[in-house]
Amino acid sequence: MHTPSTAKPGTRTITMKIKRCDGPGKPERWESFSLSVTTGQGMNIIAALQVIAAKPVTVEGSRTTPVVWDSGCLEEVCGACTMVVNGKVRQTCSALLDQIAPNDGDVVTLEPMSKFPVVRDLSVNRQRVFHNLKRVSAWVPIDGTYALGPGPRETPAEQEVRYTLSTCMSCGCCLEACPQFNQEPDSKNWDTAFLGAHAISQARLFNSHATGKELAPQRLDALSGPGGVGDCGNAQNCVKVCPKKIPLTESIGAMGRAVTIHAVKKLFTMK
Amino acid sequence: MSNTPVSQSSVSFLDRHHLLLRRLHSLSGIVPIGVFLIAHLVTNSSIMWGKVGLRGDGADMSLAEGGAFYFHKEVVWINNSIPHLLLIELTLWAAIAFHSVLGFVYAFSGRSNTRNYGYGANWRYTLQRISGYIGILFIFYHVATLRWGWSFLVPGGTTWSHHYAASTLALSLRGGTEITLAGVLVSAFYFVGITLLVFHFANGLWTSAITWGLTVSQRAQQQWGYACAAIGTGLMLAAWASLLGFFLLDPVQATRVEQAYYQKYGQPIPKRHHLTDQNITPLKTEPSTLGKN
Amino acid sequence: MAATGNEKRVIVVGGGLAGLAASARLVEAGVGVDLFSVVPVKRSHSVCAQGGINACNEVARQQGYSEYEHFDETVYGGDFLADQHPVLEMANWAPRIIDVLDRMGVPFNRTSEGYRDLRLFGGSLFKRTHFSGATTGQQLIYALDEQVRRHESEGNVTKYEHWEFLWPVIESGRCVGIVARDIRTMQIRAFRADAVIMATGGCGLIFGKSTNSVMCNGAAAARCFRAGVHYANAEMIQVHPTAIPGADKLRLMSESARGEGGRVWVPALKRPDGTWGVHPRSGQDPKTIPENERYYFLEERYPAYGNIVPRDIATREIFDLCVNHGMGVGGGQQVYLDLTHKPKEYLQKKLEGILEIYEKFVGEDPYTTPMRIFPGVHYSMGGLWTSFTPGSYTPATPRTKHKSGTRAPINAEIGQGMALGEFNNAMTNVQGLYAFGEVSFAYHGANRLGANALLSCIFDGVFCGVSVANYVRSGPSSNKPTKDISQSLYDGAVAQESAKVKKLVDAVDTTGADDPATNPYIIGRELGVEMTEACTVVRTGPRLERCLSKLGELKARYSKLKLADAGGWTNQSMAYARSVGDMLILAEALALGAFRRQESRGAHYRPDFPDRNDQEFMKSTVARCSPSGEVSVEFVPIDATLIQPTARTYGKKDDKPANPAPTRPSDASGANVPTGSLAGAGV
Structure with a gap:
């Protein structure tokens, strides 16, 4: 769990190498910024970007525009600040420089996620992530926000499973690392392109709720169709990069089973 | 917006039967292809362990002779005793064609990323696709040269015959009576091909359990992973044993064994189309202590 | 746009708990919703809440707890600064709100028998806090996000994510729409609405570093403030x-x-x-x-x-x-x-x-x-000033503080605290402009009790949402529907906002001189340092005076601002630079309120005035902003008609109830305060 920092006390200079792009269709370029970091200050990538924004001058000494990025809670619960750091996708708020760049002269490369269209610099458009939640009807179909008594009772064990699945913050890490999930700029194809681990796992979450189950056939139809759970290639990168440690591969297995049973049932009822 | 139903006609055949095709692809890899692979490798590896299989019957034979004798016996049994062999064969070819064509379609939809995410399962994902590509190439060569008689692709030009299965196979792999460079290359290709195909099968066995939902928990996936690794290791040993056995087999000696087989069971010796320039006499063997075959 | 073509449309600005709850309620009432948020709503700051959500429940009730006691605790915890009727109604609704969330599928922690588990929290001797692991806020907002996504897919909610609220469009005292900007394309557009709900959360970024998310800069509230909306109790900032x-x-x-x-x-x-x-x-x-x-x-x-x-x-x-x-x-x-x-x-x-x-x-x-x-700065009790219509419970004289664990003097009945559906519930001084959740000043007075924030957000949405629905259907706006209002009003508002952008673009620093005096990031940083030093835990008259003059200096520097990026596409520096101006004005209201409130009450501690002064200051600090940007503050009487103020003496020996109930989980006195009662107070 605990990753001890190997950074020596004192101040060191590191380089932030950032892939930049002024907007959709604009050329990509790399810019490097020099940054002074003092060990033990808890400096993370977001703080580094804030420093650069205040004085956007590259290592070559030329003035540039401040880097654009997405962030939110900075506590790893909102899912906004997903980027590719040194080649791997992760939340940047929890990327501490004392850990990822402990030595003088270390270079940290920052790239936007590659599976979503770049808006500008490190900011990408992840609308498709939320669209995929609609595809699997990721909600409990309640009658409304009126007081109609308590919800269904459930055991602590059931709650624990649902809670873990419900911590998914739609950050997109599982999609970025997935070899089967690819960029799809044309939203017309979103309904047939691979859903990805997060949506499959959300389908499992709502299928395991007493009221949410009502929509299970609809969700399983979506999971059986093009872009459904069958498109998973079992590379299992999703579960490795999930910042919330959600058992995504178990969800894929569970939904694989549900889809199998659903298909057999449909075969015999000819629906 | 999102819930607009997509009209049936505008959807491709692949999309309309998405799940069915996915599942048939998965199933076809196990039955019949996987089952055949097991049978095929077990039979072929008998070139190494056949003497043991002969029990007392092969007491007067060397290890290589016993292997060749047992293997030959198996081949004859397959060709003479399995009913509807051609139908089985056609089914198998159809299954391989189906599995590989869909496999290509599916594999092309992915983008390997082991460079940044070098996890074990991700490497297996990538290798599954590579092994599919090379594997189908190998199967094509294997079937074309040994089954369809495309002898122009065989070093030394040997035409494989099930009447002389061991000797003609040894000739094909060695590139002649003696081992040639071309033979080494062909055998190396066989090594790569069979290794990848065994991996492809074992890993496919592992992923199919997740696909069908047989293994759900991380622990179940891990345990079944060990089981698949064991199955894969066993088949790998069989595959390598087969290759090594035939590569080291002396074709002349093998032919003598094959002739001895016919003699021993009182069958006419089939006409030989290989090693026609040599006068090969059947190996001397003791009368069989086993039942007549 | 909406597939169902709802005739009446409401704009909800902010997609946190309050905004999402309001959206769901409005759609159920047949009103179309245009939901604006600077971030995808699922990433709103509500996700950061940890501890739980308070509500009277059957276990506590059978130990002598009640909705009334919850109300009493909240008023007492807020040091008698909150208007009391709305707090009563919130407490009355709390159990129903938990039920609704439960039905939505929130994975509340469970007892071994499968009932909702409860934990102790600050300000109460009863277990009355429902929780979902250590991320209750995240779980609640996800449940509401899912419901709103469902309404979105059915065409009743149109989301404008990555859109920033710029200005309310007001016609003769009535809010008829907003001007907003797509923060990616930078397009500025006016949107018509029959009513507008501000649900834009807190303003922690004024203090530089806080426990708040990066978008909690109070800019939307500040823009309403500048447009004439009153801002109350700005000085009441909770520091965790x-x-x-x-x-x-x-x-x-x-x-x-x-x-x-x-x-x-x-x-x-x-x-x-x-x-x-x-x-x-x-x-x-x-x-x-x-x-x-x-x-x-x-x-x-x-x-x-x-x-x-x-x-x-x-x-x-x-x-x-x-x-x-x-x-x-x-x-x-x-x-x-x-x-x-x-x-x-x-x-x-x-x-x-x-x-x-x-x-x-x-x-x-x-x-x-x-x-x-x-x-660390954690929560703003203050916010946009809102009104309400008191409910049916109006005793002749305020009662004394309720003795914990004894029978409640009144039953929990909907409508006692606030009249359901009255137009003015949670409405600001601008007609048709509402404030829900943390951006409203209601409920929490001078100090918020832990695990009451999530409650107040959702209560605003589901209770005051009805008021908004009624207002757009049969309120004054029905006489002159928004669609009949002249387009020139909206065009004018867009032109005004575009001019502000042009002013900033014209001020782009092309010289590369990089003067820290006019760098928005430096001004923002100095603001945070100054506010943290002068306006957080300890506030003194002289220091606040210095703070006000420092704010004056920062405002002067801000007027000569130099931008580092003139880009016309996803220009975050420009958005940040604008918000610095908004933070400065809100900071001024805050510092001025703190300066003028010459007493100590709740989170507001003045060593130069260490005692609470009910005579002069049991009043809301209402700040106004003149069109030219002058901030003034006055004290407005509050509704304290239900409970008499008493000394706020948590845990002192003399606060011990005369007749402690035997079923009480723990004793109120001194060192025996249950350790768990303060646990997880992160909400």
Whole structure:
């Protein structure tokens, strides 16, 4: 769990190498910024970007525009600040420089996620992530926000499973690392392109709720169709990069089973 | 917006039967292809362990002779005793064609990323696709040269015959009576091909359990992973044993064994189309202590 | 646009708990919703709430708790500054709100029998806090997000995510729409609406670093303020005692760490006279500091409570030690919160979640190294001023404070606190412009009780949402529908906002001179430092005066601002630069309110006026902004007709109820305060 920092006390200079792009269709370029970091200050990538924004001058000494990025809670619960750091996708708020760049002269490369269209610099458009939640009807179909008594009772064990699945913050890490999930700029194809681990796992979450189950056939139809759970290639990168440690591969297995049973049932009822 | 139903006609055949095709692809890899692979490798590896299989019957034979004798016996049994062999064969070819064509379609939809995410399962994902590509190439060569008689692709030009299965196979792999460079290359290709195909099968066995939902928990996936690794290791040993056995087999000696087989069971010796320039006499063997075959 | 073509449309600005609850309610009432948010709504700041959500429940009820008691606690906790009728209604609705959330599928923690589990929380002797792990806020907002996504897919909600609210469109005192900007394309557009709900959350960014998310800059509220909406109790800012200092923000460390035995100390040397002085090796490895050189200041100053003194006291002590005496660890603004004397298995069982956060963000192992913490700005009790229609419960004279555990004087009945569906519930002084959730000043008075924030957000949505629906259907707007209002009004509003952008673009720094005096990031940073120093835990008249003049200086510098980016596409520096101007004006209202409120009440502590002064200041501080940007403050009487104010003396011996109920989980007095009662107070 605990990753001890190997950074020596004192101040060191590191380089932030950032892939930049002024907007959709604009050329990509790399810019490097020099940054002074003092060990033990808890400096993370977001703080580094804030420093650069205040004085956007590259290592070559030329003035540039401040880097654009997405962030939110900075506590790893909102899912906004997903980027590719040194080649791997992760939340940047929890990327501490004392850990990822402990030595003088270390270079940290920052790239936007590659599976979503770049808006500008490190900011990408992840609308498709939320669209995929609609595809699997990721909600409990309640009658409304009126007081109609308590919800269904459930055991602590059931709650624990649902809670873990419900911590998914739609950050997109599982999609970025997935070899089967690819960029799809044309939203017309979103309904047939691979859903990805997060949506499959959300389908499992709502299928395991007493009221949410009502929509299970609809969700399983979506999971059986093009872009459904069958498109998973079992590379299992999703579960490795999930910042919330959600058992995504178990969800894929569970939904694989549900889809199998659903298909057999449909075969015999000819629906 | 999102819930607009997509009209049936505008959807491709692949999309309309998405799940069915996915599942048939998965199933076809196990039955019949996987089952055949097991049978095929077990039979072929008998070139190494056949003497043991002969029990007392092969007491007067060397290890290589016993292997060749047992293997030959198996081949004859397959060709003479399995009913509807051609139908089985056609089914198998159809299954391989189906599995590989869909496999290509599916594999092309992915983008390997082991460079940044070098996890074990991700490497297996990538290798599954590579092994599919090379594997189908190998199967094509294997079937074309040994089954369809495309002898122009065989070093030394040997035409494989099930009447002389061991000797003609040894000739094909060695590139002649003696081992040639071309033979080494062909055998190396066989090594790569069979290794990848065994991996492809074992890993496919592992992923199919997740696909069908047989293994759900991380622990179940891990345990079944060990089981698949064991199955894969066993088949790998069989595959390598087969290759090594035939590569080291002396074709002349093998032919003598094959002739001895016919003699021993009182069958006419089939006409030989290989090693026609040599006068090969059947190996001397003791009368069989086993039942007549 | 909406597929159902709802005739009436409401704009909801902000997609946190309040905005999403309001959206769901409005759609159910047949009103179309245009939902604006600077971030995808699922990423709103509500996700950061940890501890839970309060509501009377059957277990507590059978021990003598009631909705009335919840109401009483909230008013008392807020030091009698909140308007009381709305608080009563919120408490009455709380159990129903829990039920609705439960039905939505929120994975509330369960008892072994499968009922919703409860935990103790600050300000109550009863377990009345429902929770979902240590991320209750995240779970609640996800449930509401899912419901709104469902309405979106059915065409009744149109989301404008990555759109920034710029200005309310007001016609003769009535709000008829907004001007907003797509923060990606930079397009500025006006949107018509029959009513507008502001649900834009708090303003922690004014203080630079806080426990808030990066978008909680109060800019939307400030823009309404400038447009003529009153802003109340701006000076009431909650500072949480234990936050994890970070380079970019302060992360909350739940009070349960101290509840489970955590000790707060700094390295110090004891002088011969018994006082403590600065330690020469402070800041070096804490494990090398011998026991007799560790100053357990809370335990020493408060022998009865020790480390679990109430939140405001702990905050003041830590602040005083570090800021006034320079005795923080390494001379900086941090003290140790030490759990290393506790067995690891015990800690893992009780506190693993929060200790993991510490490990992850600080990079140190809290099981073996004392945690470094410091108070952090957490929540704004103040906000846009809103009105209400009192409900049917109106006693002749206010009652005395309710004795904990005794039967409630009145039953919980909907409509007693506020009249359901009246147009003006949660409406600001501008007709048709509503304020829901943290951006509203209602419910929490001078101090918010833990786990009441989530409740107030959702209560606003589901209760006051009905008022909005009624207003757009049959209110004054039905006489002149918004669609009949001249387009020129909207075009004018767009032109006004475009001119502001042009002014900023024209001020782009092309010289590369990089003058810190006119750099928006530097101005923002200086603002944060100044506000944290002058307007958080300890506020004095002279310091506030200096603060006001510093704000004047920053405003002057801001007027000569130089931007580093003139780009016309996703220009974040421009958005930030604009928000700095908004933060400056809100900061002024805050500092002025703090200066004018010459008393100490709740979170507002003035050493120069250490006592509460009900005579003069049991009133809301209402700030107004003139069209030219002048901020003025006046004190407006509050609705204190239900409970008489009493001294707020948590835990002191004389506060002990005369007749403690035998079923009570614990005694109210001194050191016996249950450790869990302060736990997880992160909401």
